[in-house]
Amino acid sequence: MKPTLHARLLLAALLPLALLVLGAAWLLQSAFAAAVERGFDQRLSSQLDALIASVEPLADGSLVVRRPLAESAFAQVRSGWYWQIGDAGGVLKRSRSLWDAELSLAAVQVGTLPRHFDLVGPTGALLRVATRAVQWPARVAPVEFALSAPRQAIDAETATFERLLGLGVAGLLLLCALALWLQVRVGLRPLRRLREQLEAVEGGRRERLELPPVAELAQLAEKINQVLDHNQRMATRGRKLAGDLAHALKTPLAVLRGELGVSAGSSAGQALARLNEVVQRHLAQSSAQARREHTHTELAPLANSLRTMFLKLHGARSLNLGFEVADDLAVACESDDLSEMLGNLIDNACRAARGRVRLCARSTDGGIRIDIEDDGAGLDDAALAQLGERGQRFDENAGSGLGVSISRDIAESYGGTLEFSLSELGGLRARLQLPPMRKAPR
Amino acid sequence: MRVLLVEDDDTLRERVRAALATQGFVVDALADGREALWLGQEESFDAAVLDLGLPQLDGVSVLQRWREAGRKLPVLVLTARTRWADKLAGFSAGADDYLTKPFEMDELVVRLKALIRRAGGHESPQISCGPLQLDTLACRFRIDGAQLTLTAGEYRLLAYLMHHQGRTLSRTELSEHIYDRDFDLDSNVIDVLIGRIRKKLAPHALIHTERGLGFRLAPT
Numbered sequence: 019m020k021p022t023l024h025a026r027l028l029l030a031a032l033l034p035l036a037l038l039v040l041g042a043a044w045l046l047q048s049a050f051a052a053a054v055e056r057g058f059d060q061r062l063s064s065q066l067d068a069l070i071a072s073v074e075p076l077a078d079g080s081l082v083v084r085r086p087l088a089e090s091a092f093a094q095v096r097s098g099w100y101w102q103i104g105d106a107g108g109v110l111k112r113s114r115s116l117w118d119a120e121l122s123l124a125a126v127q128v129g130t131l132p133r134h135f136d137l138v139g140p141t142g143a144l145l146r147v148a149t150r151a152v153q154w155p156a157r158v159a160p161v162e163f164a165l166s167a168p169r170q171a172i173d174a175e176t177a178t179f180e181r182l183l184g185l186g187v188a189g190l191l192l193l194c195a196l197a198l199w200l201q202v203r204v205g206l207r208p209l210r211r212l213r214e215q216l217e218a219v220e221g222g223r224r225e226r227l228e229l230p231p232v233a234e235l236a237q238l239a240e241k242i243n244q245v246l247d248h249n250q251r252m253a254t255r256g257r258k259l260a261g262d263l264a265h266a267l268k269t270p271l272a273v274l275r276g277e278l279g280v281s282a283g284s285s286a287g288q289a290l291a292r293l294n295e296v297v298q299r300h301l302a303q304s305s306a307q308a309r310r311e312h313t314h315t316e317l318a319p320l321a322n323s324l325r326t327m328f329l330k331l332h333g334a335r336s337l338n339l340g341f342e343v344a345d346d347l348a349v350a351c352e353s354d355d356l357s358e359m360l361g362n363l364i365d366n367a368c369r370a371a372r373g374r375v376r377l378c379a380r381s382t383d384g385g386i387r388i389d390i391e392d393d394g395a396g397l398d399d400a401a402l403a404q405l406g407e408r409g410q411r412f413d414e415n416a417g418s419g420l421g422v423s424i425s426r427d428i429a430e431s432y433g434g435t436l437e438f439s440l441s442e443l444g445g446l447r448a449r450l451q452l453p454p455m456r457k458a459p460r
Numbered sequence: 461m462r463v464l465l466v467e468d469d470d471t472l473r474e475r476v477r478a479a480l481a482t483q484g485f486v487v488d489a490l491a492d493g494r495e496a497l498w499l500g501q502e503e504s505f506d507a508a509v510l511d512l513g514l515p516q517l518d519g520v521s522v523l524q525r526w527r528e529a530g531r532k533l534p535v536l537v538l539t540a541r542t543r544w545a546d547k548l549a550g551f552s553a554g555a556d557d558y559l560t561k562p563f564e565m566d567e568l569v570v571r572l573k574a575l576i577r578r579a580g581g582h583e584s585p586q587i588s589c590g591p592l593q594l595d596t597l598a599c600r601f602r603i604d605g606a607q608l609t610l611t612a613g614e615y616r617l618l619a620y621l622m623h624h625q626g627r628t629l630s631r632t633e634l635s636e637h638i639y640d641r642d643f644d645l646d647s648n649v650i651d652v653l654i655g656r657i658r659k660k661l662a663p664h665a666l667i668h669t670e671r672g673l674g675f676r677l678a679p680t
Contacts, residue, residue, distance in 0.1 A: 269469045269540055272562035276475045294562060298542050324544075327551040331558075333578060354545040361544025 023209075027202045028195070035194055043187045050183075051176045055146075058172050059134040062148035065089070066132065066165040069101050073111075073161075075154040081110055081161065091115065096141050098168030105159045116140070121164050123149065128162040136169060144169035208232045212239060219246065267297050295420055315356050317347040317379055317386070324360055328368055328375075338374045347379055349386050349452050355428050359436075362421030363390045363448045370394030370445055385434070385454040394445035397438075405438045425450070461576060461620060462486040462637040464508040466496040466522070467538065468515055472561075476509065479565045480572070484599055484616050486638060493517030500526050504636060505533050506623075507576050509568070512539040512550060520553045527554035534575035536568070570597065580623040587622050590679030591664055594622045608660060613638065617653050621667065621677035630674040 065087060072085045081103065086092070091099035092113040102121045103111040109120050119140035126135070132150045139145040145166040153160045208230040218224045226246055227239040271294060278286050321343045329339060349356055360377075367375045371392035379388045397405065405422060426436040434452040441447035463485045467473040470491070477489045488505070490496045493514035500508060500522070508526075512519035523535055537555040539546055547558050557571050573596045577585065587594045593602045601608035601618060610618065616638040621629065631650045654675060658667055668676045 267540075269472055269561055273469065273471045273475070275562040276472070276565055290562065323548055323552060327548055330551060330556055333556075334574060334583060354543060357544045357548055361547070365544075 023206060024202055027206075028198055031198045031202075032191075032195055035198075036191055039187055039191055039194075043183055047176075047180055047183055050179050054172055054175050054179075058146060058167070059148065062134065062146065062165055062167060063132050066101075066148045066150055066163055069103075069165060070150065070152055070163050073103065073163075075156045075161075077156060079157050083111055087113075098139060098141070098143060098145060098166065098170070100139070100145070101163070101165045104162050104164075105157075107159070110161070121145075121147065121166060123162065123164055128160075128164075130160070137166065139166065139168075146172060208235050216242070225250075263297075271297075298420060299424065314348045314350050315353040317349055317356075317388075318343045318345050320353065320357055321360070321377060321379070324357065324364060325377075328364055332368050335373075337368060337371060339368075340374070340376045342376075342378045344380065347381060347386060350454065351432055351452055355432070359425040359428050359450060360388070360390070362425045363450065366421060367392035367394075367446070367448070372445075374443060376441075376443060381454075382451075384451060386452045388450040388452070389447055390450070391441035391443050391447045392445035393441070393443040396440050396445045402438055402440070422448075461506040461616070461623070462488070462504070463572065464496065464500055464505045464510075464533075465489045466493070466508065466514065466519070467491065467511040468513070469511075475565065476568065479569060480509075483569050483573075484612065484619060485572075486616070486640060488640075491515075493519065493522050497522045497525055500531060500533075501529050504633070506620075506637060507572055507579070508533055508535045509572065510535055510537050510555075512537055512541070512546070520549055523550070523553040523555060532579075534579045536572055536575055538563070573597065576623065582623070587625075589622060589625045589677055590666060592622070592661065592666055592679075594619060603661060603664065610657070610660065613649075614653055614657050614660075617650070618657055618677075621675065625677040628670045628673050628676045634674070 069087055072083055072087070074082050074084055076082060083103075087101065089099060091097045092101060092115050094115050095117050097115045099113075100116045100121060101113040102109060102116060102123075104120075104123070112120060121137065121139070123137075126133075126137075126149065128149045128151045130151050130153070132148055134146065134148050137145050137147045146169050147164055147166045149162065149164045151160040151162050212227065212230055212235060215224065215227045219227065226243045229236045229239050271290065275287075275290050278290075321341050325339050325341050329337070364375065364377065367390050371394045374393040376391045377388065378391075379386060381387075422436070429436045429450060429452065432452060434450065437449045437451075439447050439449065461484065463480055465473060465476055465480065465487050467476060467489070468491045473489050473491060477487045480487045488499065488503075490499065491514075493516045496508075496510070496514070497517060510519045510523060514522070519537065519539075523537070526533075526535070534556045535554065537547075537550040537558040538561060539550065539558060540561045541547075542560050550558055556575055559568055559571065574585070577583075577587065577596055585596045587596060591604045592608075594600075595602070596619075599615065599619075601610060601615070617634060620634060620637050634650050654667060654669075658665070661667070666677055666679060668678060670676055
């Protein structure tokens with residue numbers, strides 16, 4: 019399956035949107051984590067300050083912790099909340115929670131300004147540490163203060179936030195996708211309608227496109243309409259050209275026939291007849307191909323004028339032409355083509371008939387059925403079978419084969435059929451079946 | 461019999477004119493639809509052979525206007541268009557028969573004769589008047605079963621009388637229908653011809669003189 023316009027539009031809109039939202043989420047998350055850490059560091063610093071303030075150096079250089087830090091966690095062993103006082107020589111004092119362990123600050127340069135960093139604690143858990151060095155006059159070496167809290171306290175806080183953020187981002191993206199899908203669907207609806215109309219044009223149910231209410235598509239539809247009109251004009255012109263060609267060729271053919279003084283049996287006569295057949299056949303086909311399906315023809319008036327014509331043509335024979343055609347019958351067929359088919363078949367019937375020709379048209383489930391029967395001699399099985407074959411050769415004596423094969427070509431170009439059988443009148447019955455009228459939306 | 465022939469192709473027109481002339485027709489041959497319209501309305505013809513694809517004014521329009529003007533002459537239409545729709549258009553305009561190009565000249569003649577005969581109310585190609593018989597196809601007269609030898613002029617005159625037997629035909633009408641347009645109406649050629657035909661028909665007196673009006677063909 020080919021990628022749809024739908025999918026392309028959705029993808030093109032969703033991809034940058036997703037990148038944007040994810041980027042923003044990342045920025046937000048970083049800023050939040052940094053803020054949480056800074057806040058935590060400040061708490062550590064203030065507790066460190068309290069620790070420093072509680073320490074008093076004695077005259078002998080030793081230190082005394084006057085007021086231990088109130089936080090109970092500092093008393094709880096291995097809680098991660100530790101403090102430690104030391105100098106270059108080693109640890110001087112430590113919180114109860116540290117017990118006999120110590121914070122390994124060897125790799126750290128402890129300065130007089132507070133510093134914060136991560137450190138692996140005695141239990142192996144990550145700690146957040148604040149350090150600061152203090153210089154007392156009584157002591158030569160600066161005293162290094164360190165205070166720690168479990169890193170996990172910060173991480174837990176950011177993790178909660180990240181979870182919320184993730185949910186928010188996912189929800190936002192989902193909503194955006196939904197909105198985009200709706201937008202694309204609504205936006206592309208006129209396009210779908212345009213396609214349906216084009217299908218209707220193809221199926222012959224309408225001739226042109228209705229202009230959609232969207233400016234861009236209206237221009238497109240206008241262009242398509244122009245192309246359709248152009249095609250129609252070309253088809254009409256082609257048909258007219260075919261007619262003109264007939265006129266141009268037929269008169270010289272008549273002259274040739276006369277000048278040669280040929281009889282139908284001679285080779286020149288046969289060649290002329292062949293030439294005539296080729297011209298007629300191609301003309302019938304060219305106009306059949308140029309035809310469109312959406313026209314329809316009232317059957318009754320056409321049948322009537324055909325009847326009048328054939329009565330005149332066979333005036334000497336006082337033929338009985340019985341036509342039974344309901345008034346409201348219409349055929350999905352151009353008038354010219356219908357009169358061509360009926361004309362050929364009625365003409366054949368009139369030639370074959372002894373005195374009676376019957377035409378009967380009725381509407382059936384499969385469309386319109388027109389039977390044309392005569393009371394002539396009929397045909398034997400072999401001839402009947404031959405009449406049923408497509409593209410059979412023109413029988414120059416009877417002169418009926420070409421008409422039959424042209425009629426069949428036309429009928430089939432409309433999706434219809436032409437069949438022959440024996441009539442109850444004694445002669446031949448031609449059954450022309452044409453597809454039903456398509457309901458044209460008007 | 462005077463026939464109006466309208467065909468724009470010079471070669472074909474000349475061939476048809478020649479073929480009709482040998483069959484005893486007086487032919488007025490035209491190439492143009494407008495002239496045909498005018499002549500068909502102005503003068504009296506026994507039939508017309510009309511090509512549908514004409515310059516200036518097409519055959520269907522010419523035919524339509526003739527019919528509108530009340531011209532009832534039988535018209536045989538020639539058409540290069542083989543579709544029944546075109547033939548139907550011709551018949552709706554008032555055609556009586558058609559021929560599709562290319563056609564056999566013999567067929568044209570036979571059909572034209574049949575049209576003229578039927579217009580006169582004669583269904584069979586054999587027209588008879590008492591002991592006198594005309595085979596329109598063979599262009600031969602018989603009287604009492606024996607062949608009648610006539611000159612071309614005599615044949616044309618007697619054939620016209622035969623087609624319109626029972627009617628009194630004026631000298632003007634007769635000369636119009638058996639001679640070309642430039643024939644001098646003052647001469648007494650018609651009377652001379654009638655006299656000669658009467659002699660050949662004797663002892664049967666089939667041609668009657670209506671004083672001051674013209675001649676009438678009728679048995680006894």
